[in-house]
Amino acid sequence: MSFLVIGECVADIVRAPAGSGAADRVHPGGSPANVAYGLGRLGRDVTLLTQLADDPTGRLIGEHLRTAGVRVEAGGAPERTPSAVVGLDAQGAATYTFDIAWTLTGGAPAGLAPAHVHIGSIAAVTAPGAAAVLAETGRLRGRATVSYDPNVRPGLMGEHGAAVARVERCVALSDLVKASDEDLAWLYPGEDPHTVAARWLSLGPAVVLVTRGAAGSLAVTRRETVTADAPPVAVVDTVGAGDSFMSAVLDTLAGQGREALGALGAEYLAGLLRRAGAAAAVTVSRAGAHPPDRAELDAAEEEFALRSGRVS
Template sequence: MFVVCGEALWDLYGSDKGEGLSFDARIGGSPFNVAVGLARLDQEAALFTGLSTDLLGEKLFAALKTEGVETGFLLRSSRRTTLSLVTLGKDGSPSYAFYGDGAADRAVNLSDLPVFSRDIWGVHAGSFSLVTEPIGTSLLSLLGREAGERLVTLDPNVRLNVEPDLALWRERLDAFLPTTDLVKVSEEDLGLLYPSAPPAETAERWRAAGATLVVVTYGREGAEAFGSFGRVSVKGSEVDVVDTVGAGDSFMAALIAGLAERSTKSREALSRLRRDEVEALIAFATEAAGITCGRRGADPPRRAELGAAASQDG
């Protein structure tokens, strides 16, 4: 089983109705999406987060059960559910306004950290749960504890509307990197974090800091990976974009699922991947992200929707 850690929320898409607004509410939150994405790709997945017992939290809980995501690590409380107001640009790219101070998914303390059984082979963390408190400090402790014992993956997924201090994001990333085996990051996030540094330079610096594999996504242009094999690039999928909400999360879920299909479930196994294996893995993840872009909201694909198995070479 793979455990995903971080926020669970509702994305609200507003429509102008003259004097008022109407909202299309969709389940979201980057870690939530990754957990669902893994389950849809036929991988055993669990979500570790705080989840409200309010109406919205109960809907999130029901969705996890329906998708087959393990709910045993959830911390239920009466705190509110985080809301995200989503505005889409002409190209389908989203901007967010978050309402989550004091919400359940941020209220994860060091004393709440679970003890993992032997069947759990990996842990993922990402997005604003890395920098909001107390969950940020708690996840840093959790990944530090699990480093070397299980495969650890990370996606910064920078959200300045939640935490505008880029220096804090950089500081926290620097703290997480020594615990991390695989980092997935978007070109957009790298532009925010290190505007004067080429992606390849940052990727190699992160590898020197501890990451074995760094994957950079470029939207329609595809993605590239950096590791002991050198540098591998894969072109993006041709797709009619509805919006790009959740595309990065589908990519992340497919990366993890692809590794599982290859039985690459440790840092050592990750370091042994060949160039052709990495290329197939990135192509698999790119295809998954492209399918999500063709849908409204964070709607990751199921395994049957994707092409050749990630376990096949070439």
């Protein structure tokens, strides 16, 4: 099964804590790129339609993606590779300051026929490139399932009402949506995540997933509502955690068509959340957006099961 991910690459410049004497760290990033990288690490056939400049960070990101087997297709070349200055608090939680432009033109190469398309983050809602993302997703949706992660960046979203409308347009194109509780708090202040998930289901998706950090995760379909705990883990930083969760979800659901997604049972959904949570736990246990490969993920899931008493 082949995957197409459409979206931005970003050089994450992780600031060292003030007074630590440590140097800043530069990590390949960008939510869609992280998802593609995570799928590649899990052995999946994946292409990333993106933009990379011919500069040091662009070459760094391109090589990073290729080490996981990701094919990189250029949709136009920006003057410089986008960057994000990442600040970490005492608990390793990340905040971002972006320098990014998104001017994607064109679509996937002729002959590429992915079974699944993933979109999200800055690329899906930022003009002018978002128009190309949505056009390509719409073109492929007749023969491919679609997933979406809003990965909200408030400083880049513009006026709130218009931003919500753009996000909901992407939700309506999708079969599976994953959002964090922080995403939902910005989009719909004061609303319960269960309420938002139910409303999004009415727009078209079969499954809505909500990640809640250390509080675990939630899966909602028209038939089921399932929660799962997060694995206990010592957090180094949270960069890329949600993207690792998304990659593990897509890997686990590979081959499930639209009708099958809507019919997923509670037990299956609980296992899906646990496996994706294990992937996120591996990622937060080390610096940068470095998701597990399949052997690491299998081991992490087994350890989580043992700790929680599900395996004797």
